[in-house]
């Protein structure tokens with residue numbers, strides 16, 4: 001496992017410094033790093049300690065991507081199934097939609 005989680009934690013803290021209102025579009029990748037990587041991992045495979053502990057979904061799986069609608073993903077982000085926290089009142093709708101796109105980008109062939 002090495003010291004990857006510590007490094008990812010550091011990366012997760014960076015967006016806080018950069019979240020100035022002047023920034024143009026909402027960066028889904030950055031939000032994903034900030035909120036989701038600790039469980040779902042940078043590549044979505046959820047092969048992190050917490051991913052294992054909580055049985056987090058492998059978001060890169062083509063089959064899962066195919067069987068899941070954008071709306072399902074949005075709902076998961078808002079409500080947080082199982083051990084996942086909900087982000088309905090932590091993130092704006094624009095941020096939630098940017099995260100849906102970031103999750104789509106994790107798809108592996």
Ligand code: HEC
Pocket residue numbers: 032035036037038039040050054055056057059068072073076077081082083084085087099103
């Ligand atoms: C505390 C760990 C944790 C964090 C943080 C977390 N998740 Fe999850 N996530 C889970 C777990 C566990 C599941 C599987 C829940 C279940 O269905 O039993 C899951 C499931 C999902 C699913 C699949 C739902 C489905 O319909 O199959 C999506 C999409 C998802 N997470 C996206 C995200 C996004 C985007 C973020 C960041 C905003 C995030 N998660 C943050 C633990 C986490």
